[in-house]
Structure formats: C-alpha cells, structure tokens
Amino acid sequence: MHPPEFWRTTLVRTLIAEGDFGGLVRAVRERAGWRQADLAHLVGYSIATISRLENRRGPSGDVAKLRAISEAAGIPATVFAAVLHIPHPALDTVGTSPPSLGEEEDPMRRRAVLAAGLTVPFGVLARVDDALAYLPDPARPASLTQVTRRLATARARFDAGDLTALLEGLPDLMAAAHRATTRREDPAAEQATAAVYALAAEALNKVGRTEASRITADRAVQHAERSGDPIEQAAAARALGMVLRHQNRPELAERVTLAAAATLERTGLTTPDQRTAWAQILSTCAYNAAQARDRTGAIDMIEAARDLAGALPERPSPAARFAISGAQVGLYEVGTRWALGDPGRALEAARGLRLGMFHTAERRGRYATDLARVHRDLGNPEQTTRYLLLAAAHATSEVNGRPSIRAVAQDIVTRHRNVPGAPKLAAVLNNSSTP
16 A cells, blocks of 8 residues: 555645546556556456556546556545545545545455445445435325335345345435334334335445445434334344444444344244244344354354254245245354354355255345355365356345455455456456356
8 A cells, every 4th residue: 555645745636636547547556666467467457448547537437447446556445536526425625635544544444445336336325325414305205105115125126136226216215214204103114214224234234335334224223222123123233233243343243133132032932023033133143243253152143043944934025024044044154154264164054055045136146155255265266266156147246346255256356367267257346247
C-alpha cells in the first residue's frame, strides 16, 4: 500500500480534480515500479485494456471493471470515489481535498469496501444509503398485507441471488413497512418491519456494505423486540450476529445469538415454527461460537442442531420464517468445522450433502462456496476452482459479490492461473461473463 502522503501530493490532487482515473492508475502503477503487463496480470485483463484506460482522460468504461483495477492497483476506496466523483461516506469533500485515509489502514476493511457494489450498481446502493438516513415517502399506500406480500417477493429475489432487484426495491419497501407501523400499534406490523430490516441486513452484508448492514440489523432488533415474537427476535439476532462477525466481533455475535436462543427456548418449543427456529438459531450459534474460538460450545450446539435435523422438512416452505432443512444444518456443520480450523472434519461433514438437496440458488451457491473454502485450506486449487465455478453458475453474486469469497477467487486467478477453469473464474470476477 502506498503511504498516506502519496495520496496528498500535487499530482494526485490534480488527477482527482480532473477526474482522470486513467492518469491516476498510471501514476500509481509507475510509483510501484510495475509494467502495464504486471497490473494486467494481477487484475486479469489484457495489456491493451490497461493501456487504453491509462491513455483515456476522464472516467469511462464499466464501473465494476474500474473498481477491480483500482483494487489491484491499491487505490484506496476514498480516492477511487473522489476521482470518479462518486459519493463516499468517508469523504468530507470531493475533488481537490485529500480524502482521509484512516479507514484504509485496515486492509480487510478496504477490501470489503472495494468489493462492494461489484454486482450491484452504485446508484442502487446510494439510494439505500440515502433511505437509511431519511426514509422516502412510499410510492403508494400499502396495507400490512401488501407489505407482507412484497416482503415475500424480496425474499424470493434473495433466494434467487438477485440482490440488485432486491436492493432496488428496498427503500420503498422499508418506507411502506414503516408507514404500516406508524398507522397503528400492531405487533404484526412490527414483526413485518423487523423481517424487512433483517432481510436488508443479510443482503447488504453479502455485498460488503457492513455499515449499512449494521444499521438495518439494529433496526430489525428494535422492531422485533416491539413485536414480542421470539421467532422474529431470533431472526433479528441472527442478522445482527452476521454483521458483528464481519465487523470482527465474533464473541459479541455469540452473546447476541445465545441470548435470542434462550428467549426462544423459554417458549417451550411447542409449535413446528418454534422448533424450526430453534434448529436455525442453534446452527447460527454454533457458527458464531466457532468464529469466537469457543470450540466446546460450537461442537455442542452443532451436534444439538444435528439431532433436530431429521425432524425438519426436506423442502421447507418459502413462507416459513426460517426455511431450514436437515441438509442446511449439515452445511452449517461444514462451516462450523471449517471455522474451527479443521477443514478435514469439514470435508467429512460434507460427504452426505449434494447440490440437489438445496432448493434455492442462494443456498446452492453457499454450498459450493463453503466447499471451495474447505478445499482452499486443504491445498486443492483445482477443487477450489471447480466449486467456485459451480457457485457462480447458480448464484454469481456469491462469488463476485461476497468480499471473503471474492478474495478466495482472486487468489486462484492470481496464484493458480494455470489451473483448469481459472480463466472462466477471472471472467466471473470481471463480471464480463459467466462460466
């Protein structure tokens, strides 16, 4: 990474002011002592593409490609946003004022910010950010029944891996849900609003928008508490736990989900929905415990969830608040064993699982990415590539939208470019085609 003072030089200030992204790439590349061929190899584009970009003044081309080049060159997210005149929360001003680089000192955070938006247009993400600061008026009046119906549509888009369509409709869905809660004090309305925010948190988390995801997760928790529904409280806690893990706070994620599990257990688990929610929250708690290095807790909880797996439906109803199956509990065990640093046991847990056991594109993509991580840690680049391509075939956003999985794929493209399938994987990362 270039030192902070480099981004405050007169040359960089001028390039930002002129919006000359190509010139900025050239300046960064030359300072690093790289040839155009070096940068082209790192990002997976041709030398001609890098040359055309550097010799063309002003921003042009696909933003996702510009973002990929920016990441490879080591340009901070704030500088990338400034030179393209894109609003960025870390910028006090845009143009000649040097952006603050404090947040860029954490490379994992920088990678997450850069990866965000690769599969979702900037304009869509910006509208979601705006709505979280100030909710718009809903486009049309919506009854609670209509909000619930629209929420089901949004969930179906999530399951299909269509995060762009989901996030495009999110500002108006949030506004409609809020309007339903303000018109009357109704636990069902609070429950629906909590569910909207929990889904938003999960979708935003997938594309690396951790700050926005934290806001929506917090709101999900608030509305779930007002609803008084332990199942919705468990769902909100699960969403918040996901965000906390990605904020490198796994111990807090474990406490949050364990508290929700205790609340749910106090119901007596007398209904099928409560028992399904119990299996889900135990699985989530196990994974959070593994991330927090609580090995005993993680194993105890995933084994308890596995004991419940046989009673779960093979094909959950899409209308269920927790659509978890026995196969999905098995996949949680794969993730839990992997997070405990035992990829061999993770692979054993996966032996009884097959792609056809997962009935949504998102879950099939997650199955494949989880196995890709396992094989990466076992030192099997060929198998890692095969599973990444399988994930992309079912849900492309699972590979080029999730920062952690994108990093695995980028490692394959950079370090194992001769592995069969690596060029196809590079195309997925560049968002130019699918395998």
